[in-house]
């Protein structure tokens with residue numbers, strides 16, 4: 001008997017590994033845009049899940065940003081149903097009115113919709129098709145933007161958000177393998193025109209910056225960037241735990257103790273202030289390192305007495321030795 005083509009087998013092994021340990025009675029949803037990565041992922045899940053006694057469905061988000069996006073989403077969902085991924089759902093989202101740039105807004109709307117839909121269908125996990133190439137691109141982009149270790153830290157292969165696990169089985173695979181898996185299965189992935197549109201920084205990284213680095217330094221660049229991202233994620237996790245403890249210690253009834261924050265190592269201080277801003281209700285997509293730097297300047301006294309404007313109309317100021325939110 002002839003087995004599946006190697007890239008198809010690799011996607012199935014990756015999905016099987018990820019799904020081990022998933023509760024049998026719950027539903028698994030594959031987030032599928034119709035692109036090569038998530039199509040290969042969905043095909044592997046359709047094959048593997050029933051053999052593991054799991055129920056698997058598909059969800060495709062219609063961001064409504066391109067003409068015909070509703071028809072494409074319907075076609076993806078129809079394909080899902082045809083391979084017995086059920087339910088196979090189209091979920092439209094409203095990207096307008098979200099904070100941040102268009103990419104960040106679409107991402108935030110997408111994740112909200114994925115998590116809400118998972119909860120509504122009693123799914124305990126959502127599978128995402130990110131690959132090693134996505135990791136490498138993210139690191140490079142974050143490096144170029146000066147985002148710091150937090151921005152360069154790898155996407156984890158598992159993240160739990162209020163009872164729903166976001167799982168990324170293909171993180172050790174390349175995009176090329178995903179494409180080959182689709183080709184071997186006779187699937188025709190959709191090419192998102194945004195992925196090639198040079199007005200998006202991520203597209204420029206994907207189409208020219210990363211390939212130039214590979215040309216100059218060899219193919220090891222992509223896995224090495226992905227490895228860097230994993231190492232940074234480990235460091236970031238450790239620092240986040242320490243920063244959370246320091247933030248708690250700095251919390252006084254009237255606000256955050258400036259003296260306590262001032263005594264912290266800069267890496268912990270920046271993280272503690274970032275978490276504080278999030279706890280005030282700032283959207284993660286809109287909160288940038290500039291906001292955190294401005295808060296740090298307040299703490300270290302470089303900002304004078306003025307208030308710092310945070311996303312969402314929140315104003316923070318240093319008043320009598322504490323940082324606190326100003327209300328109008």
Ligand SMILES: Nc1ncnc2c1ncn2[C@@H]1O[C@H](COP(=O)(O)OP(=O)(O)OP(=O)(O)O)[C@@H](O)[C@H]1O
Pocket residue numbers: 030031032033034035036037038039059060061062063110127128129130134192195
């Ligand atoms: N419109 C969508 N509907 C459902 N899931 C999506 C959608 N867009 C992205 N995703 C999920 O998020 C993952 C990452 O998407 P992103 O757009 O960052 O990467 P991509 O390389 O273009 O992915 P793909 O080739 O799978 O579309 C996808 O693999 C998929 O699991």
